[in-house]
Amino acid sequence: MKTMILLDNLGFSEQNYDIIKDVNEFVVDSIDEISIVVNDVSSKIIEVNTAVNNVAEIGCYQDGLLMCTNLINADHILSVNTSSRKVLYLWDVDWLHNTFNFEWVYDVLTNDKLDIIVRSEEHKRALKMLCGKEPLGVLQNFKLELLWNLLE
Amino acid sequence: MKILMLTDESDMFYHILLEALNNIDATVGHSSMDISDSDISQFDPDVIIHNSEKTDVVKYKDAISIGVNEIDSPSCFSYRNESSKNYIEPFIRITDQDLHDVRYKSDIVYVGSPSLLPDCVSEFQSDSSINFKIIHNTNIPITNYCGACQFENYKKFFNMSKCVLVNKPSPEESKLSFKLLDVIYSGGNPVIHDSDDKFVEDIRDALDGKSFRGDFISKAEIKERYTNYDRMSDILLKIGLNKLSKMVLESKGK
Numbered sequence: 001m002k003t004m005i006l007l008d009n010l011g012f013s014e015q016n017y018d019i020i021k022d023v024n025e026f027v028v029d030s031i032d033e034i035s036i037v038v039n040d041v042s043s044k045i046i047e048v049n050t051a052v053n054n055v056a057e058i059g060c061y062q063d064g065l066l067m068c069t070n071l072i073n074a075d076h077i078l079s080v081n082t083s084s085r086k087v088l089y090l091w092d093v094d095w096l097h098n099t100f101n102f103e104w105v106y107d108v109l110t111n112d113k114l115d116i117i118v119r120s121e122e123h124k125r126a127l128k129m130l131c132g133k134e135p136l137g138v139l140q141n142f143k144l145e146l147l148w149n150l151l152e
Numbered sequence: 153m154k155i156l157m158l159t160d161e162s163d164m165f166y167h168i169l170l171e172a173l174n175n176i177d178a179t180v181g182h183s184s185m186d187i188s189d190s191d192i193s194q195f196d197p198d199v200i201i202h203n204s205e206k207t208d209v210v211k212y213k214d215a216i217s218i219g220v221n222e223i224d225s226p227s228c229f230s231y232r233n234e235s236s237k238n239y240i241e242p243f244i245r246i247t248d249q250d251l252h253d254v255r256y257k258s259d260i261v262y263v264g265s266p267s268l269l270p271d272c273v274s275e276f277q278s279d280s281s282i283n284f285k286i287i288h289n290t291n292i293p294i295t296n297y298c299g300a301c302q303f304e305n306y307k308k309f310f311n312m313s314k315c316v317l318v319n320k321p322s323p324e325e326s327k328l329s330f331k332l333l334d335v336i337y338s339g340g341n342p343v344i345h346d347s348d349d350k351f352v353e354d355i356r357d358a359l360d361g362k363s364f365r366g367d368f369i370s371k372a373e374i375k376e377r378y379t380n381y382d383r384m385s386d387i388l389l390k391i392g393l394n395k396l397s398k399m400v401l402e403s404k405g406k
Contacts, residue, residue, distance in 0.1 A: 095299050099291040102299035106255050125280050130298045131255075132283075 001148050002033045002064035004084070006055065006073045010036075011043035015069060015091050018142045024049045026144050033064070034144070039073075058082070065151070070094050075108050087115045089139070089147065093126045106131045117150055153178040153396065156197035156215070160185045160204035164303055165231060165330065166220050168245045170201065172384035175403035176396070199393070218391060229387055238390065242330045243383040244337045244374060246405065249304065251311035251338055259359055260284040261313040263306050263331070266294045268319050272348040276355060285309065310340030315358035320345045328369065328378070337374050341365060379404060 005023070010016055023034055027050045035051040037058055058066060059080045066077050066084040069091040077086045088109075095105050109116065109131045116135040118124045124135055137150035155178055157170050173180055181195055185204055192200070192212040200210050205221045219228035222236070230236040231243075259282045262269055266286055276282050277295050286292075287309060289300045301309065310316050316335045321327055335342040341363055343354045358364065369378075381404035388397035 095291065096293040096297055097291060099289065100299045102287060102301045103255065103305065105299050110255075126295075128280075129283055129285065129296060 001151075003144065003148075004035050004037055004058065004061050004064055004066050006037050006058060006066070006068040006077060007039075008070070008073070009038050009040040009043055010045055010048065010052070011040075012045045016045050019069075020046055020048055022142055022144055065148075067147075071100065071105060071108055074114060075104075078108065078111050078114060085115065085151070086113050087117065087147075087151065089142065090116055090118045090123060090127070090135070092119075093123055095130065096126070102130075109133055115151065117147060153199070154181070154195065154197045155179070155199045155201065156181045156183065156192065156195055158183055158185050158187065158200060158202035158204070158210070160202065160206075163203060166203045168380045169220060169231075169240075169243070169384055171245065172379075172381040172400055172403075173201075175406045176399045178396075178399075199396070216391060216393070218387060220387075227391060229390075231383075240383050240387065241378065242328055242333050243378050243380045244330075244333050246375065246379050246381075247304065247307065249307070251308050253308050253312065256305070256308040256312040258283045258285040258309070258313045260315045260317060260355065261287065261309045262317040263287045263301070263309060264319065265290075266292045266297065269317070270345050270348060270351060272352050273317065273355070275352070282359070285313075307334060307338035310335045310338035314341060314361075315355055316340040316342050317355070318342045318344045332368065333374055333378055336365065336368055337371055339371070342368065 005019060007016060023036065027034055035053060036048060037053045037055050039055045041054060058077055062083045064084045065087060067087045067089055068074050068077050069089050071094040074088040109127065110133055116127065116133065117137050117139050118127060118135045119138065119140050121138060124138055127133055127135060139146055139150060155173055157180065185202065189211055197215045199218065200212065200215045201218045201220065202210055203220045205223060210217045217227060221228055222230050222233060229238040229240050231240040233239065260276055265288055276284050284296045285298045286294060286296045287298055287301050291297065318332055318335060321329050332342055341358055343351065343358050343364055345351045354364065381400055385397045385400045388400060
């Protein structure tokens with residue numbers, strides 16, 4: 001499935017390592033078009049064996065899967081008018097670690113155009129507590145194929 | 153009549169209090185405390201209201217100066233220190249906003265610092281069948297924390313919850329706290345922490361539909377006596393500005 005993943009950066013983090021590692025393994029023998037876009041291009045944790053672009057690319061990304069991993073980027077992908085399916089793979093319960101306005105968080109998470117996949121039952125519970133939304137599924141370790149299966 | 157309002161530190165309650173002067177037939181000016189004496193002279197106010205806690209901060213002498221601060225002086229007022237001679241009782245801001253909004257729906261809501269939340273509520277926090285929201289302006293990585301909220305929207309949480317948790321007031325505090333007045337005015341169902349066992353029992357009852365609203369002052373009484381207009385009127389009356397005090401009361405609800 002044609003997929004574009006929006007990350008904050010390619011710097012050192014467990015999230016970046018897991019996602020880039022899976023993407024690198026996947027693109028070795030796949031013809032699916034996988035690309036990564038970042039808000040900050042200044043750092044890189046490991047080599048990325050696929051296209052890496054500036055975040056501006058999300059504005060013209062059509063007919064694919066546009067995925068992000070946090071609330072702020074979810075708001076970004078929702079703000080672009082493209083035919084891509086928009087997915088938040090909620091890496092962490094962001095609102096516990098940063099001060100966000102309840103209304104803003106609620107409106108982003110309950111947006112009909114956003115599908116959500118969480119990483120644990122606890123995250124699922126926190127999501128339901130905040131806005132009552134059921135995620136499409138729980139996927140603890142990032143794996144593109146498993147994520148696509150959940151979306152089907 | 154000219155009234156000059158000076159703000160030293162931004163304080164929501166102080167600003168709500170000042171709002172009571174917006175609908176009277178007087179010229180009203182707002183400024184920070186940085187304003188120079190010559191600028192004040194140019195405006196030529198009859199009354200200056202400020203919230204600076206420094207003494208003699210307003211040097212302009214041709215106006216009646218009223219402080220909303222913690223200074224022990226006949227012309228200074230406090231809404232924090234109940235033992236102050238010029239204590240201002242809690243008050244609410246009258247609003248006609250629609251408080252019904254499904255986004256704010258919950259079984260239990262607690263607005264305030266989670267560190268003040270009694271441990272006994274943990275049984276409700278761990279029950280996934282109960283929608284328990286904690287709202288506070290600083291993020292705290294605690295179960296059920298759902299973010300911060302604008303001042304006016306707290307009332308929607310109060311209105312849309314089966315049960316609003318309210319801390320027990322400290323011995324120095326009035327039983328009618330700002331928060332309790334807001335909860336009742338919003339149509340919320342307040343459950344006050346007194347003893348742990350009673351608190352848990354009351355929360356369970358509230359979740360089963362019991363209303364505790366009757367245990368407190370009524371909403372009508374709050375609208376009648378506990379608004380920012382009433383408190384501003386009280387202040388002006390105490391200073392001796394009887395006519396202005398009456399004007400403020402008459403402008404209530406306009």
